[in-house]
């Protein structure tokens with residue numbers, strides 16, 4: 197008999213972005229480009245554009261659990277990720293559902309504050325991630341401010357990034373990627389600490405652009421996609437970095453503020469130079 201679910205499927209559990217650049221929209225565009233079928237559990241809806249987040253409302257926990265059940269009843273999800281989770285109650289409901297269903301490796305992108313400055317997760321929500329959800333994570337992908345919030349102290353140097361990654365691993369995540377996009381150094385440096393103790397840096401030249409809305413969503417979704425396709429963690433992370441680098445470098449002109457990335461670019465580098 198044919199396996200009705202043989203095509204690779206991935207899941208994002210996050211908030212929507214009406215502007216299309218971050219959140220579930222960035223996740224699904226990335227997964228599509230990475231060759232996996234994307235599904236979504238909507239946790240919150242934002243009114244958002246490239247200038248900022250104007251408003252948001254979280255979905256009822258009951259409807260969130262119903263979305264999980266709908267997916268479990270029909271699909272074979274091979275890997276999943278979380279993004280914007282709004283508050284502690286929503287972190288808890290996501291935790292309960294991820295315990296209940298097997299959706300494969302879980303990438304936790306601990307989204308806290310959008311580039312425009314809006315808080316997308318309450319302080320209690322951050323504590324719930326730190327004390328609970330992180331223990332389910334196959335990989336956690338904080339940016340520098342998020343990593344500092346998770347460990348409760350400043351990260352001052354590159355060796356400090358590795359020390360921080362170890363502390364975050366001690367919170368319960370198997371693998372840790374600390375993203376170094378924030379700041380203005382000429383080189384952008386991310387640090388990875390794997391489950392087996394291996395660590396490595398990923399460095400690239402900083403692209404001087406304000407069109408970096410959704411960078412974190414994009415790299416985590418590319419990683420999830422590769423995990424759904426069967427890559428090991430290190431290969432998936434290296435692929436994610438290449439994917440996001442292409443998406444940042446090949447700028448598209450959309451919006452007045454922190455514009456979205458070019459999610460086509462990895463598969464079509466150079467094809468957008470004239471647009």
Ligand SMILES: Nc1ncnc2c1ncn2[C@@H]1O[C@H](COP(=O)(O)OP(=O)(O)O)[C@@H](O)[C@H]1O
Nearest residue numbers: 339375376377378384401402403411412415440
């Ligand atoms: N201006 C940039 N030039 C090159 N790479 C960048 C730039 N900004 C972010 N990145 C890369 O994008 C990925 C996401 O990083 P970051 O922006 O720190 O995450 P977040 O969106 O969660 O704040 C990382 O791999 C980082 O190195």
Ligand SMILES: Cc1ncc(COP(=O)(O)OP(=O)(O)O)c(N)n1
Nearest residue numbers: 211218219310311409410411412413
């Ligand atoms: C709905 C929603 N989710 C996540 C974010 C933040 O996305 P991120 O990839 O961290 O990128 P920036 O917004 O920080 O550029 C968001 N804005 N909205």
